[in-house]
Every structure is written in C-alpha cells, then in structure tokens.
Amino acid sequence: MKVLSFLRTLVFPGTILGLWLLLLTTGQSATASSPAATSTVQPRRGGTLRLALPADVSSLDPARGFDTISFQFLLLLYQGLVEYGDGAELVPALATDWHLSTDRRTYTFHLRPGARFSNGRAVVAADFVYSMERTLDPKIAAPTESYFEEIAGAPEFRAGKTPHVRGLRAPAPETLEIELAAPDPTFLFILTLPGALVVPQEAVAQFGANFTAHPVGSGPYILTEWQRGTVMRFARNPLSPQTNRQHLDAIEVRVGGDRTLHLMMFEQGELDIAEVDDFPGIPIPDFLRIEQSPRWHLLIERIPTGSANYLSMNTEMPPFDNLKVRQAVNYAINKEKLIRLLHGMAATAAGILPVTMPGFNTNLQSYPYDPAKARQLLAESGFAGGLTVELWCEVDPSPIPASLQYDLKQVGINAQLNPVTFPTLLHSQEQRKTAQCCTSAWSQDYPDPSDFLDVMFNGNRITESGCQNTSFYNNPQVNQLLAAAATCPDPSQRLHLYQQAEQIIVTDAPCVPLYQPYSYALHQPWVHGVALHPVVYFRFERMWLDR
C-alpha cells in the first residue's frame, strides 16, 4: 500500500499525467526526443542476452502478433511512426515530426531520412500505406484491425468497395498523411500498436503466410534463427542506425519449460532474466524466498502494470440484475486478504482504471469491505436466506477464486466455482446471458482511459457474442459521457468526463475491482537497462551486459 500511495502522489500527477497532457496539448506537433538514459554507468557493447519463454511467441508478423509477449519481440524487429519514450509519453520513431490539421482529422508525418529495412531498401511513406492496409485487409484478420477502422475510407476498403484506403496517402516518399473519419485524441497511441509497424511489401509477397518466420523490418535487431518450439536468435541489424539500442550482439530465447525451471536455470546463471513471459515475472511460490534473498532482492525491478483484475457480474442475469445484490458482493470481498494471498504482488483496486492510467482518480468513492452491510443489502433485496450463484474462473492454481468463494459464503452467497480453461472462460463471459459471474482481467493497449471504460462498460458495444463488456452493463448516462469524452479536444476536460463515467460505473457495481498486479523482472547483476516500461514492459533492445 505504501508503494501504491507513493505512486498515486508522485508518479501519477508528476510524471504520467504531465507527459500525457503535454502530448495532447502540444504533442500534436512534436519533434521531441527520448529522454537520456538515467544510468550513470556507460553502456558496454557486446554479449548475448539469454532468455527463456514457456512457449513460442504466437507470431513475428506485426499484422498477426498482438499479445504482450509477441509485442516485445516485434519491437526488436520493426518500427512504427512513433513509439513510447522512457515513460508513457510518445516520441518520434520513423517519423521525425508530425502535425495535426485544424479540423483535428488529418495527421501529416515526415519520415526520418536514411531509414532502411533489413533487406537494404529505404523505408518510404508508401510502405506505411501498405502496412496499415494489410492490417485492415479482411483476409489477414489482424487482431488490431478494429483500431484502424477510424481511418477515412477503411470501412469501404474492408467491404471490398475500394482497392485502397482513402485516408492513407503518400504524397511524397518521405511524407505520409493519415486522415481520420472523425477526430480521435488517442490515434497517436494506436500508431504504437503492432498493426502500425512498417513492413516491406516485396518481403511479404515473397514469403506470404510464412513472413512470420522471415521477418523484415527496420528495427534494431534481425531474426537469425527460429526453430519453432526450441529457440529464437536475434542479432544486431547492421543497417539500423540505432546504436544506442544495439548494445547487445545477440539475444537468444530458449523456448519451453515452466517458470519453476526458468527460475532454477536463472539461479544457476544460465539465464540473464528469470522470466519474461508474463505477469508477475517471478513464480509466486518462490516470490518471498527471492524477495528476502540477500543475493537477489536488489536485482528485482518492479512496476505497477496497466492491468486490473475484476469479479464481473452479468447485469442481465438474476440475481445480478439487482443493484443491491451487486453492491452486496462489492461489500463482501476482502481485498486486503487477496493481496496477502498474492504475497503483496498486487495493489488493491478501488476503481476500474489502473494506477498508471491517466485519469486515475484518487478520490473515487467505492465500496469498503463490510460484510454486515453486504448481509443487510442481501436481506433488503429478498435474499435474507442466502442465494446460490455460479462463479466462472480459470483452471489454475490461483488462490483468488477460493478466497472470493469464502468471502461470499460469509455473507450468505453460495458461489459454486466453475473452473474452465482460459479460452472457455473468455468465450463464456463474452457470450450474452451465459456466465452469471466470473473472474476477469483487462490490460491496456495504450495508456488512455477509453481503453478500459469504453471497451468494458459502454452499453452501445454490447453484442450477442464476443462482447468485451463482460458485465453487459448499459447505463445511458455513462454511454453519453463516454461518447463525449471520445471526441473531447480538451485533455483535462476529457479526463474529467472519464472520471465522472468511472464514478457512476463503480457506484452501479457491475463488477468488483479486485486488484492491480505488479510486474517484476529478476535479473542477473551483469544485466543493465532492465527498467520495466509501463506499457511495453521489457525492452530488450535497451539492455546491456557488463561481464
């Protein structure tokens, strides 16, 4: 809690919000560069960074890879127009600068001269047009496709009515114009997603569906070997001018095994970072031992993730169509206990937005742990004798579902656990009137409140299946606030609208915000530059070794 308070008081207002506001007020025209590294030791060139993953990355094709793990490796190989700096702020990548038209619909980017793909060809504006059209191509079915639909002409292109997207133009080799159908304050963030990373058309044509195994980009590294399910090797891209991100000669990623094996290998010195797979970065059973170890505790990096875990209640299904029952569930859950069960690897959550998110509201009114109040609310809603509900959760050794079950039992709710595999859980909770209540989680695609509130609580987004509003929550007042915030030109007013919407959502209690996990990186003493990034997490291209 101390760390959380620290972040709330210092990091959020002082850094993230400041940088974010700076971007939105002045950043529509930017020539900023990344802040210099804060390390006092001079980086050394050379060496191979040794990592391990439990399973292969799903794809090294930016049109197809969209999970957290793939993204970290895509950023070794490819670049986009903009990228994240040391924090959540955006800085130029292949664009040197950009400006936004007065109607806030058209961005004009100027490309960095001399940028080359790893096949030797210069990167030109037409490559961006091609790459984003490829992302929008229905035949590709790119996971990030929906984010780019706001480009003018994208729906017509997807429907096969036009051969090109009208809003993507390359008037000169070094100039790119992107016209939106309507102003969108988050569009620059969307340009950091894999679907906006640039690929050369001739290489995609040459390798077809197998482009993932023969990636060609302009990033600081190239893929030299990929034995599926065994090993991936990356080497410095000789054509990349980014010498400040090419300290390592190579990166070797062994594929297979679980977190326990990886930690053992790390402790034997065979891996340079214990776990790069996913949250939390250190296996939970070993966490206390590692954290208290004199050998390792100073080599742990920690960052609050832009993700949050919830107990979602389907507001269309009884008994959760009753506000008092939902409020009772909120009062019933002991969140401090959850944090203890997670060995302090997460912070308690009051609201929907993670602490790292612009618009995080420290004054949010939420429901404290109060079992007596929960029982009273249940009695008022006609469930004085108790009730039985089905709680869907993932099959894993997490202690969370059992703890929720216990807390609910204390107030008279008999929650029967229904543990299922992750794909099944996802499918069921996104299906209308299927899962009465379930554990759920969301992590940011980019640091903007819309990525949580609009996606998960906008009633206008409710669909019969594949619905990410897993509470099927529909409040017209919230929908209006979200619509107003989506196009609001004033950044502070926009955040205010999101805060209003979040307060109404929390009061309506369609879910219980449970906790917000931290991400950890445990590294060897000879590995430097590990600092976890609030959006991207691991940035291997910035690491260096001194052994």
Added chain:
Amino acid sequence: MLHRLLRRLGLSVVTLLGTAFLTFMLLNAVPGDVARVIAGAKASPEVIKEIHAKYHLDDPLWQRFFLYLNQLAHGDLGHSYVTDQSVAEALITRLPTTAALSALAVVMWIALAVPLGALTARFRDSWFDRSTLVVATITLSLPAFWLARMLQYWLGYQLGWFPIGFFRSLGDLLLPAAALAILFVGYYARLIHTNMVDVLESPYIQAARAKGLSETRILFKHALRNAMIPVITILGMDVAGLLGGVLFIENVFALPGIGTLAVQSVFNLDPPVIMGTVLFSATMVVGANWVVDLLYGLIDPRIKSAV
C-alpha cells in the same frame, strides 16, 4: 497371409478414422471459440467473424469433418491456428527429440529390468527379491511429473550432476530418460520375474539342469527367451503409448518434443495441432501392433508357423 495382412490394414484404417472422428467431435464439444484463440482476447467481433469464415467454423460439423478428412487424404494435417506453422512440419521437427528420449528410456528400463527380473526369479523370496518388489511398487506409484521435477531439482539443480533443462546435445536427455525409465523399470522387472518363475519350473528347464548346464546359461539363454515373449507384446504397446509419460517429462525438462507440442496445443485450444498429435499417437499404437506381431514370429517360431 495376404488376406490377413489386408484385414489388419483395413482394421488399422478403421481405428485411425474412428480416432479422428472421436477427437474431432470431442474437440468441438469443448466450449470456447477458437477464433478468439487465434485473434486474441481483444479482437473485434468483425475479426472474429472473418476468422470463422476463413476456417469454416460456422459450417455444419459433419461438413467440417469431411473437409478435414479430405485434407488428410492429401497428406495435409493443416496449420496451427496459433502459430500458423504446418502441423506436419511441427510433428516432424519434434519427432527426433521424442524418439531419442523414448529410445534411451526403453534401453535404460530394459537394461535394468531384465537382469533384475531374472535375478529376483532365480533368488525368489530372498531379501534381494523382496527389496526389489518394494522399490518396484514405489516406482509404479510415482506420478511422472513429480518424479521428473524431483530428479531435476536434486540431481540437476542442487547437485549439478546433470543439465536441468532444454535440449542442446544427447547428453541433455540422460536425466529425462532416466525419469521416464524409472516409471517403467519396476513394472517390467516384476513382469519378467513372474514369467521367469513359471519358465524356471517348466520341464525343459529341469531337463537342462539334469544335463548339467550352468545356472547362468539356463537363466539367460534358455529361460529368459521364453519369459520375454509376453513382455515383448506389452513393451510394444507401452512404447507406442509412451507419449503419455513423455508429455510430462518433456514439459518439465523443456524438451522440444511431441509431448510438449501436445500439451501446448491443449492449453492453446489449437484443434489442428491437437488432432495432429492424437493421430500421430494413434498411428504409433497401430504401427506398434504390427511390429509386435512380426517380433512375435521371430521370437517364437511356433507363432510364425501358425501364421
């Protein structure tokens, strides 16, 4: 002879078709949208719809099954929905690791089980026999994943005698193969023991003793050969069905074999890969049946003549 072979071939095809049918139907009975697996948790409903169309996920089940069979008939096992890799390629690249691990394990457990089984039969009811029985019972009861993790932790991590994970050379297979062999050695030692006890009491062994042959010669030349006939049958089936044990061992030791592929495909809900690994396993069982039949004939000439 030809008629019998054709009959066996027909039965094998039916077995494989039945396996394919059951696996396909069970996979489709599992709740969960594979389109969501392919596109990720955040894909829009439009993208999900496109994937449904691309992989014919909305077609009637029987139609999809026949589509799959047609694909199989053309030697195409399909592509992974998650990695887009050809399933056949995934199986072929992982086969050498699984084969090497299995072969090493079989050599280890037979090399241990044969002398143990023979000697415990020879010295029946001795302390050696009884203690072997106790150890055999313990190894039979051990869960594969636990044994593998314990060997990895103690012999690899704590004592540093073996590499603990990943495959770089054949030496890296010693500990995983030992873990796999330990699971079987006790059972085989007891099996050989029981057969040997029967054989050692048979008249032709009494006759050999009466002729003055040495006990070692009787035990390992005359008795063991007959005692091994039923063992060969079970061994063939066990080797074919070894994937069950290999699953755990490969995963614990991070070996890039078919077992790891199978486990990952189940967790990813990746139907083409699940189908591929199940069919591979079924083909191994069917093939092993053939091999066992052949070996039977070689070991016991009476069976050959009966055929």
